[in-house]
Structure formats: C-alpha cells, structure tokens
Amino acid sequence: MLIWNKTAETMPREALIKLQKQRLLSILEHAYSNVPFYKAVFDENKISHKDINSLDDLKELPFTTKADMQASYPYNMFAIPLDKVVRIHSSSGTTGKPTVVGYSRKDLDNWSELIARLLTAGGVTQKDIVQIAFGYGLFTGGFGLHYGVEKIGAAVVPVSSGNTERQLMIMRDFKTTALVCTPSYALYLAEAINEANISPDDLYLRVGMFGAEPWTEGMRSEIERRLGISATDNYGLSEVMGPGVSMECQCKHGMHINEDHFIAEIINPDTGEVLPHGSVGELVLTTLTKEAIPVIRYRTRDIASLIEEQCECGRTFTRMTKPQGRTDDMLIIRGVNVFPSQIETVLIEMEETDPHYQLVVSREGALDELEIRVEVNEAFFSDEMRQMREIEEKIRQKIRDALGVSAKLKLVEPKSIERSTGKAKRVIDLRKKN
Amino acid sequence: MHVKQISIFMENRAGRLEEITSVLAKENINIRAISLADTSDFGILRLIVNKPVDAVEILRKEGFTIRENEVIACVIEDRPGGLHSMLELFAKSELSIEYMYGFFERHTDKAVMIIRVNDPARAIKILLDGGVELLRGEQVYSL
Numbered sequence: 001m002l003i004w005n006k007t008a009e010t011m012p013r014e015a016l017i018k019l020q021k022q023r024l025l026s027i028l029e030h031a032y033s034n035v036p037f038y039k040a041v042f043d044e045n046k047i048s049h050k051d052i053n054s055l056d057d058l059k060e061l062p063f064t065t066k067a068d069m070q071a072s073y074p075y076n077m078f079a080i081p082l083d084k085v086v087r088i089h090s091s092s093g094t095t096g097k098p099t100v101v102g103y104s105r106k107d108l109d110n111w112s113e114l115i116a117r118l119l120t121a122g123g124v125t126q127k128d129i130v131q132i133a134f135g136y137g138l139f140t141g142g143f144g145l146h147y148g149v150e151k152i153g154a155a156v157v158p159v160s161s162g163n164t165e166r167q168l169m170i171m172r173d174f175k176t177t178a179l180v181c182t183p184s185y186a187l188y189l190a191e192a193i194n195e196a197n198i199s200p201d202d203l204y205l206r207v208g209m210f211g212a213e214p215w216t217e218g219m220r221s222e223i224e225r226r227l228g229i230s231a232t233d234n235y236g237l238s239e240v241m242g243p244g245v246s247m248e249c250q251c252k253h254g255m256h257i258n259e260d261h262f263i264a265e266i267i268n269p270d271t272g273e274v275l276p277h278g279s280v281g282e283l284v285l286t287t288l289t290k291e292a293i294p295v296i297r298y299r300t301r302d303i304a305s306l307i308e309e310q311c312e313c314g315r316t317f318t319r320m321t322k323p324q325g326r327t328d329d330m331l332i333i334r335g336v337n338v339f340p341s342q343i344e345t346v347l348i349e350m351e352e353t354d355p356h357y358q359l360v361v362s363r364e365g366a367l368d369e370l371e372i373r374v375e376v377n378e379a380f381f382s383d384e385m386r387q388m389r390e391i392e393e394k395i396r397q398k399i400r401d402a403l404g405v406s407a408k409l410k411l412v413e414p415k416s417i418e419r420s421t422g423k424a425k426r427v428i429d430l431r432k433k434n
Numbered sequence: 435m436h437v438k439q440i441s442i443f444m445e446n447r448a449g450r451l452e453e454i455t456s457v458l459a460k461e462n463i464n465i466r467a468i469s470l471a472d473t474s475d476f477g478i479l480r481l482i483v484n485k486p487v488d489a490v491e492i493l494r495k496e497g498f499t500i501r502e503n504e505v506i507a508c509v510i511e512d513r514p515g516g517l518h519s520m521l522e523l524f525a526k527s528e529l530s531i532e533y534m535y536g537f538f539e540r541h542t543d544k545a546v547m548i549i550r551v552n553d554p555a556r557a558i559k560i561l562l563d564g565g566v567e568l569l570r571g572e573q574v575y576s577l
C-alpha cells in the first residue's frame with residue numbers, strides 16, 4: 001500500500017511519543033507567550049506550561065471551545081503578527097460569529113504535507129487527474145486539498161463546487177481519475193451521470209476522497225458501486241487546520257490521525273474527564289506544529305472513539321472512528337447516549353413515516369422519560385385503531401432496537417412540528433429547567 | 435351500497451374538534467353521522483356528511499390528515515332485538531366487524547347502523563340475503 005511519508009507515518013510509537021512531547025512543550029510555550037487568551041486561561045487555572053512534563057499532563061490544561069474562538073473574532077487567537085500570515089480562512093458562521101483562522105508559510109507547507117498523505121492513502125499518485133469539487137473560497141476544503149494535489153505532482157482540476165453539468169463534462173473530457181468533494185455531492189453526481197446517460201465506461205474515475213460531513217458505510221458502498229471507485233473518508237475542521245487531520249487508508253477501518261501534528265484525546269463531554277482508549281466520547285485535538293493559531297485541547301464536539309491496534313496498512317498512527325454525532329445533539333437518557341440522528345435513521349428507513357420528529361425529554365421522579373413525537377402522514381393513517389396501534393408498536397420497537405432505550409411514542413398531526421429553515425429544533429429537554 | 439366515510443386524524447387537545455366543525459360549518463357541510471375513537475394521545479374522527487367530495491377537498495386544504503373509506507349503512511327496526519337480529523347474520527357467517535356506530539333517522543323512525551368490515555362485498559351479500567335493508571350513499575347523504 002502506498003504511503004506518502006513513510007518516516008513519519010510508520011514511525012515507531014516510542015519515537016512518535018517522544019516527538020509529540022517535544023512538540024507539545026514548544027507549542028505550549030508558543031501559545032502562552034504569544035496568545036493573550038492562553039496566557040489568561042493558564043494563569044486563571046493556576047497552571048503553567050512549565051508544569052507539563054509528559055503527554056499525560058496534557059489533561060491538566062483547560063479546554064479551548066468554539067465559543068472561545070468566536071469571542072476572539074477576528075484575530076485575537078493569532079500567535080504571530082499579521083505580516084507573517086499568508087492565508088486567512090473562515091467558517092461560514094451559521095451558528096454565530098464566524099471563526100477566523102490564519103496560516104503561516106510553514107503552516108501551509110505542513111497542510112500540503114498532510115493532504116499529500118490523505119490523497120496517497122486514498123490511492124492517488126502523480127499520474128492522477130484530481131477534480132476538486134469543494135468550494136474554493138473561505139471554506140478550507142477547496143484550497144486545502146488543492147496544494148496537496150500539487151505537492152504529490154498529480155494534475156489538479158480546480159473546478160470548485162456547483163454546476164453539475166460542467167462537472168460531468170470536465171469529468172469525462174478531462175479524463176478525471178480522482179474526485180474530491182462531499183459524500184452527498186458524490187452521490188448527487190452519480191445520479192446526474194445516470195440521468196445524463198453517461199456510461200461509467202466513458203469515465204476514468206478510480207478513487208474518491210470525500211469529507212466535510214458525516215457519512216455512513218451504506219453511503220460508501222452506494223458511492224463505490226455507482227461510480228465504480230474506491231471511496232475513502234477524511235476528517236478535519238477549520239479551527240484546527242482544515243481537512244487533513246485524519247484520513248482513511250485502503251483498509252477503510254477508521255481514520256489515521258496525523259499524530260506528528262495533532263494529539264487526540266477522548267473525553268466525557270459532561271465532566272471533561274479523559275476517557276480510556278476505546279471509549280466513545282468527545283474528540284479533543286491539540287495542534288503540535290501550528291504557528292499562526294496554536295490550539296490547545298480544542299473540543300471538536302464530534303463524538304468518536306480511538307482505535308489503538310496497529311493498522312494492516314503499516315501506519316503507526318492511531319485511528320479515530322467516523323464521528324457518530326455531535327455533542328450539541330447528544331442526549332443522555334437513563335445513562336444511555338442517544339443521538340437524534342439515530343432516530344432520524346429509523347424513521348427514514350421506515351416506509352410509513354416522514355423524518356419529521358421531535359424529542360421531548362422529561363424526568364418522572366428519578367427516571368428520564370423520552371417521548372418521540374412523529375408526524376402522521378396520509379400514507380399510513382388508517383381509520384382503524386388496530387392498524388394505528390400496530391404501526392405505533394413497530395416504530396417503538398425499531399427505535400428501542402436502535403437506541404437501546406425504550407421511548408414513548410406520540411403520533412402528532414402533520415406539520416404540527418415546527419419547521420425551521422436552518423437547523424431544525426429536534427430536542428426539547430425539560431430536565432434542564434429543574 | 436357503499437357509503438363514503440371520512441376519517442380524520444386528531445391529536446387529543448382542547449379545541450381541535452371545534453376547529454374541524456368550524457371548517458365544515460363555514461362550507462355549509464352537514465354532518466349526518468359522527469363517531470370518535472380515541473386513545474390518550476390521539477383520536478380518529480369518523481364522519482358521514484351530505485357533501486363528501488367537497489368535505490374531503492376542504493379538509494385536505496386545511497391541512498387535516500384524512501382517509502376516505504367505504505362503509506355500509508344498515509336500517510334497523512327501532513325495537514328491542516333490532517340490532518341483535520342483524521348481528522346474528524354476522525356471527526353465523528363468522529364475519530367480523532372492525533367498528534360500528536349508529537344514529538336515529540327522524541323521517542322513518544328507524545335506526546341506521548354504520549358498519550365497517552374488511553370484506554364489504556361479502557357483508558353486503560349476507561345482509562341482503564338476510565333481508566336487511568341497506569341504504570345507498572345518496573340516501574344517507576340526503577337524510
């Protein structure tokens with residue numbers, strides 16, 4: 001299997017841990033000395049970077065949150081003067097103020113290196129023609145991937161996002177062999193190829209590297225089958241770097257975290273306590289080499305676990321599972337973690353229901369009660385009570401199987417659940433009032 | 435011999451039934467027979483009205499979840515044992531009834547039972563053979 005940087009990616013664990021420690025100490029020094037935010041929070045928590053002597057001590061440091069990044073808008077997280085910054089990206093700001101991130105020349109070099117690893121792991125070589133259908137702009141996806149393709153020496157086609165017809169024309173005429181975009185757009189392209197009566201034999205696609213949103217194994221096999229390619233996942237977030245934090249290899253079993261540039265921890269999102277390896281919890285990332293914006297213990301809000309066993313591909317980097325959801329959405333019902341997305345999946349898979357639902361959590365005495373409100377539609381509305389009861393029981397059963405906790409089901413009238421143009425309000429947690 | 439019945443899904447909350455009757459009243463639709471089946475969370479309102487086509491259209495437009503069904507309307511003598519003799523026919527034929535409800539018809543002094551079965555064709559034959567008078571849709575709508 002192809003590996004871009006064998007020295008780094010297959011480094012023995014001992015050497016890697018030594019390198020991580022050395023880089024951690026220097027990044028803490030950098031953050032404390034040059035970012036007023038870190039000086040303030042370290043001082044406030046009466047902890048000095050000088051107290052950190054091992055990777056294990058990392059857990060003593062406070063977290064950095066999305067809110068901290070937003071409060072630092074635009075430049076207060078920068079550790080270097082603006083004349084040393086050569087690129088600025090920003091999040092869309094859909095959930096509040098945008099977060100602004102900057103890169104030094106060296107940061108961009110490192111980023112290209114990480115993307116070269118990602119592409120190589122996905123099967124790209126310098127012979128490939130790589131079509132990037134991520135948006136080029138403030139979003140880190142387009143430009144992030146772009147320079148990695150150039151670094152490998154493959155030909156980059158920076159088509160950017162949108163204009164599906166043109167995407168298809170370029171894909172066919174330019175003989176694109178590798179596709180980079182979101183998994184949902186890959187599926188959309190597959191449909192468009194079908195509708196345009198283009199035969200997969202007219203195309204040259206072999207591999208696809210898809211990211212920027214969560215996707216399931218089901219989607220992977222669908223994309224692979226319909227486009228006739230090998231599809232791999234990758235993970236990143238602009239606050240930490242952008243794409244390139246971790247990526248799947250051809251084993252397609254977890255994403256290798258580039259541990260010479262990032263340290264990953266899994267914490268209990270409620271208590272902040274670091275969880276033992278293999279536990280499911282919130283992913284926390286610390287950058288080891290970022291000059292412009294060093295980030296210490298960033299709470300990604302993504303729920304994942306780490307896979308420690310060494311991968312068959314030869315890389316020694318720890319893998320992370322696909323994010324299972326976001327902590328923002330996670331509910332704890334009678335001790336069980338429940339994600340609204342699990343309920344949505346059940347409802348989408350059932351023919352009878354629309355994915356319009358709302359969760360109401362309350363507490364009866366010492367017990368949490370989960371009520372799921374599902375809109376009735378005419379397709380499954382029967383005038384016979386017995387049939388309505390059967391459907392109710394079927395939904396209840398499927399949800400119990402999927403969540404591991406039982407829930408009360410309440411059928412409600414269509415369109416009675418509030419529609420929202422942005423993020424749907426799926427959860428009403430009445431427990432928080434007490 | 436089929437009669438059109440409109441079923442409406444209804445959440446159990448104060449004022450919901452009034453919202454339905456208000457829509458029907460505004461459109462000058464007269465309710466001939468009504469029945470409500472309910473659980474603690476939701477109910478199914480079953481209606482037979484004088485203008486079923488108009489009622490379906492207006493209720494859909496108002497956003498109600500509805501289903502149209504065919505039911506059977508049997509005329510029953512308003513005397514002790516009137517219902518019993520009809521039900522005997524069902525029992526003998528091992529025909530089960532999903533639900534039924536009745537109303538009193540003022541012109542003829544007879545009772546009318548609305549019956550929903552899962553095999554209406556067979557039920558109609560058994561009832562007619564047993565000498566039960568059935569009403570056609572138009573007859574019920576214009577009662």
